[in-house]
Amino acid sequence: MNGLDLEVITRALPWLAQGLQYTVQLTCVAALGGIALGTILALARLSSHPVVAGVAAGYVNLMRSVPLLLVIFWFYFLVPLGLQWVTGAGSPPRVGAERSAYVTFILFEAAYFCEIVRAGIVSVGAGQQSAARALGLDRIQVLVHVILPQAFRNMLPVLLTQAIILFQDVSLVSLLNVTDFVGAAGKIAQRDGRVVEMYLFVALVYLVLCSAASALVRRWQRTHSIGRHPETAR
Amino acid sequence: MTMISLDAVSKWYGTFKVLDACTTAIERGEVVVICGPSGSGKSTLIKCINALEPFQQGTIRVDGVSVGDPNTDLARLRARVGMVFQHFELFPHLSVLDNLNLAQVRVLGRSRDAASERSLALLQRVGLRDQATKFPAQLSGGQQQRVAIARALSMDPIAMLFDEPTSALDPEMIVEVLDVMSTLAQEGMTMLCVTHEMGFARRVANRVIFMDHGAIVEDVTKDAFFDDPTARSVRAQTFLSKILQH
Numbered sequence: 001m002n003g004l005d006l007e008v009i010t011r012a013l014p015w016l017a018q019g020l021q022y023t024v025q026l027t028c029v030a031a032l033g034g035i036a037l038g039t040i041l042a043l044a045r046l047s048s049h050p051v052v053a054g055v056a057a058g059y060v061n062l063m064r065s066v067p068l069l070l071v072i073f074w075f076y077f078l079v080p081l082g083l084q085w086v087t088g089a090g091s092p093p094r095v096g097a098e099r100s101a102y103v104t105f106i107l108f109e110a111a112y113f114c115e116i117v118r119a120g121i122v123s124v125g126a127g128q129q130s131a132a133r134a135l136g137l138d139r140i141q142v143l144v145h146v147i148l149p150q151a152f153r154n155m156l157p158v159l160l161t162q163a164i165i166l167f168q169d170v171s172l173v174s175l176l177n178v179t180d181f182v183g184a185a186g187k188i189a190q191r192d193g194r195v196v197e198m199y200l201f202v203a204l205v206y207l208v209l210c211s212a213a214s215a216l217v218r219r220w221q222r223t224h225s226i227g228r229h230p231e232t233a234r
Numbered sequence: 235m236t237m238i239s240l241d242a243v244s245k246w247y248g249t250f251k252v253l254d255a256c257t258t259a260i261e262r263g264e265v266v267v268i269c270g271p272s273g274s275g276k277s278t279l280i281k282c283i284n285a286l287e288p289f290q291q292g293t294i295r296v297d298g299v300s301v302g303d304p305n306t307d308l309a310r311l312r313a314r315v316g317m318v319f320q321h322f323e324l325f326p327h328l329s330v331l332d333n334l335n336l337a338q339v340r341v342l343g344r345s346r347d348a349a350s351e352r353s354l355a356l357l358q359r360v361g362l363r364d365q366a367t368k369f370p371a372q373l374s375g376g377q378q379q380r381v382a383i384a385r386a387l388s389m390d391p392i393a394m395l396f397d398e399p400t401s402a403l404d405p406e407m408i409v410e411v412l413d414v415m416s417t418l419a420q421e422g423m424t425m426l427c428v429t430h431e432m433g434f435a436r437r438v439a440n441r442v443i444f445m446d447h448g449a450i451v452e453d454v455t456k457d458a459f460f461d462d463p464t465a466r467s468v469r470a471q472t473f474l475s476k477i478l479q480h
């Protein structure tokens with residue numbers, strides 16, 4: 001075991017690719033689901049109804065105060081029990097950490113996305129809302145056609161940053177023996193005794209993917225910033 | 235025929251009385267200018283007319299529909315009353331054409347083609363047909379405000395409310411916006427304008443309302459307001475002499 005054995009990586013590529021696919025898939029589903037649920041939570045937090053706003057705020061604060069790892073463990077046990085309760089089955093179904101992780105991350109990330117979306121909505125001036133309502137649009141139309149498109153545009157960089165953090169956090173599921181990208185690399189590293197090569201490679205892939213994602217968004221911002229104007233962007 | 239009527243309308247922000255028993259009526263085709271010192275409640279008054287702000291006492295009717303009635307479909311009412319804001323409030327993420335199309339399609343249920351046809355005709359009217367594909371940020375302030383007027387007109391409103399439509403504009407752009415408003419008035423649109431453009435008021439208005447501390451202090455014909463100093467309160471005289479100096 002002297003020097004770096006790069007061949008161990010080539011040999012493990014199909015296996016690693018499978019792990020990476022799971023990681024990417026979990027990240028995308030959790031980001032989209034988290035943004036959707038987070039938007040609903042954000043609207044609830046901004047609601048003038050005190051109970052609705054309070055429940056949403058409580059949920060967000062709870063999720064944000066508990067370490068992610070703990071939440072992952074919780075849902076690993078809770079999701080089967082929840083499903084049993086919903087379906088009325090005699091015993092908890094075997095869900096497996098791979099699948100319970102989807103629920104975990106959507107519910108956990110929603111709390112973070114909620115705060116981002118809420119800031120984004122608030123960043124759209126009150127005048128826009130007045131103008132939209134003055135045209136006869138109803139509440140939902142105002143949100144969908146006027147407020148949210150501008151809010152998402154304003155918060156895109158922060159959303160992406162959060163998604164990149166999520167992409168990295170997903171690796172925690174490997175602690176439940178799930179074969180995500182890190183989990184897959186870890187298994188090879190143990191089996192072949194090639195810890196350095198495997199973890200260097202994993203780090204490199206993370207670096208490339210995250211940098212690429214950031215660059216993509218910077219470009220998107222440049223080409224889509226045309227609708228902004230200092231006067232209307234007050 | 236009365237288009238807009240206010241009967242003893244009062245409104246409070248907490249314990250602060252913003253509107254104090256305001257009563258007036260605007261006839262169909264009439265142009266009424268509202269002026270008064272900052273904080274006197276001008277914006278609040280016109281926002282109550284299309285229910286952007288609630289009020290606690292009195293009655294407002296627009297074309298016979300009671301604005302304060304909980305059974306009134308407010309979105310529908312707003313769709314029939316055009317409003318133009320000081321800061322234009324065009325939707326920055328939509329092209330000029332889509333700014334005009336949005337409510338026509340979503341609220342009036344027009345097809346996209348029918349809406350576009352109407353929009354382009356209105357843009358032509360405000361002299362901006364060639365700017366239809368641009369985004370608001372690419373236009374000058376005066377152009378943006380003309381687009382905003384066209385957007386309000388795209389709903390075929392029965393009346394138009396203006397809240398200081400020129401006070402965020404450079405002097406050379408004020409004229410182009412006032413021209414559009416004058417034409418609109420000549421065509422018989424019912425208009426309620428908060429503005430300190432006294433030249434415009436003199437040329438176009440039928441009546442001038444002067445507000446102070448939430449109350450309508452004066453509500454007189456244009457000629458009485460400008461040419462008959464004895465007909466005016468001291469408060470209005472002081473205000474007028476201040477703004478006419480500029």
Ligand SMILES: Nc1ncnc2c1ncn2[C@@H]1O[C@H](COP(=O)(O)OP(=O)(O)OP(=O)(O)O)[C@@H](O)[C@H]1O
Nearest residue numbers: 247250252270271272273274275276277278279398
């Ligand atoms: N949301 C609010 N909450 C509390 N007070 C308010 C609110 N909006 C306006 N006010 C107060 O109500 C009063 C009337 O405001 P309004 O905007 O109608 O005045 P205005 O005549 O339009 O003044 P300006 O010429 O400055 O536009 C002001 O004293 C203002 O501070």
Ligand SMILES: [Mg+2]
Nearest residue numbers: 276277278397
């Ligand atoms: Mg005002």
